[in-house]
Amino acid sequence: MKFAHITDCHIGAWRNPKLRDLNLKAFEEAIMNCIDAAVDFIVISGDFFDANIPQLGPVKKAVELLRLAKSHGIQTYMIYGSHDFAMTNVSMIDILHSTDLFIKPTEYEKDGDVIKLQFFTDPKTRAKITGISGRKMGLDKEIYENLDREGLELEDGFKILLLHKGISELTTDKALVKDCIPISYLPRGFDYYGGGHIHKRMEGNMGESKIVYPGPIFGSTFEDLEQTAKGERRGFYIITFDKKLTGYEFIEIKVAEIISRELRADGMSPSELDRTLTEAISSIDVKDKIILIKLVGSLHGRRSDIDFGKFSANLHARGALIPILNINNLTTIDDTGNLEVRGTTRVEIESSIFKECVSKFKTDPNISLVTKEKMAMLCEDSEMALKLLETFKMEKIENETAGIYDERISTLAKSVLCLTEY
Ligand SMILES: [Mn+2]
Secondary structure (H helix, E strand, C coil): CEEEEECCCCECCCCCHHHHHHHHHHHHHHHHHHHHCCCCEEEECCCCECCCCCCHHHHHHHHHHHHHHHHCCCEEEECCCCCCCCCCCCCHHHHHHCCCCCECCCCEEEECCEEEECCEECCCCCCEEEEECCCCHHHHHHHHHCECHHHHHHCCCCEEEEEECEEHHHCCCHHHHCCEECHHHCCCCCCEEEEECCCCCEEEEECCEEEEECCCCCCCCHHHHHHHHCCCCCEEEEEEECCCEEEEEEEECCCCEEEEEEEECCCCCHHHHHHHHHHHHHCCCCECEEEEEEEEEEEECCHHHCCCHHHHHHHHHCCECEEEEECCCEEEECCCCCCCCCCCCHHHHHHHHHHHHHHHCCCCCCCCHHHHHHHHHHHHCHHHHHHHHHHHHCCCCCCCCHHHHHHHHHHHHHHHCCCCCC
8 A cells, every 4th residue: 555745835836927837737746646656545744835825726726636636546635734724814725625625634632631633544545644734833832742642652553643843853954943843742653754844855763653754846935946956856755554664765856957056246346246147147058947046145336236137038038947036135235325314203214314215216217107207206295105115014914925915015006106907
């Protein structure tokens, strides 16, 4: 008998449509592989979707694939992750769960403080599956600390525990450790511990049993792709068993070649950085690859003096599949901004600096007439400009996707600028 362990699919992740499609393609390959290998069932350890309300296109495709697996007699068991559901809101994953698309083996009974996890017995293989969905750290701790360990250990049969949390003993990476629990939190006596949440592949042992983190099938952040470029393999596991675990195999999924470069801009002027960047990208064979360029360090001058768009355009023109230029870590030292400050209260000073900046703002001569008119309006009407600033300062609400957030902010901004479309 065998089952597949997939995790952190983050369906719907990525604003870039090509990356979003590659992520979906990775999931499609995983499911097709499961069907070809004729696994008995699939377990997914959380973060199936990237947000509680993901984009509907990818949801549709993902549902079709889970249904395809089901039509081949392959049942899916899924716990929730930190990304795919919100405690205060209805989530897509709940809606799908209510349609019996998958089984969520996370029921438990409470006896005082003691938590008794309920097993779900897979009808085909008699494997017993239970799991703990990902929650905020404090709540997780409470559940793990109050588990009825003895009851879990005494249960007979081939047992699987799904969890959406890292194990600190399995990693030395400081960035990952903060999202981990000690191995002693795990109840003993399971044959297989199927982990999710950590975006890195890890394997460990606990006595005769196996702890496995397959890591994401593609990745959902720039850093994930960067790790892939540096050699981290992405994919999932197929585990074989009878009464006990008899074998496990990592199945790699590679939907695209990724190349990453990091450039330090320390002390460079914009023109120096421009030259260095041009040279650095000219030597890369970019054809059909995802190209990640990360700029770090502090630039001596303004970021806006560099036309970053032309680098992406160059990579595109040379056949790169997806060029991504990451300038989030590029800081600047600007020694030209001497502002005269007037006012006594914080609000006065802020508003004075703001008005001064707005009046000094130079508009690009190539922008459209409408934009020019609006810019002129903002320079004259500092109230409107301040309101616009407040709008841009609004933060994402819990689990809101970048796409929905952008749409919300853009609608609000348009209404401030009296640009509301009907
Ligand atoms: Mn994740």
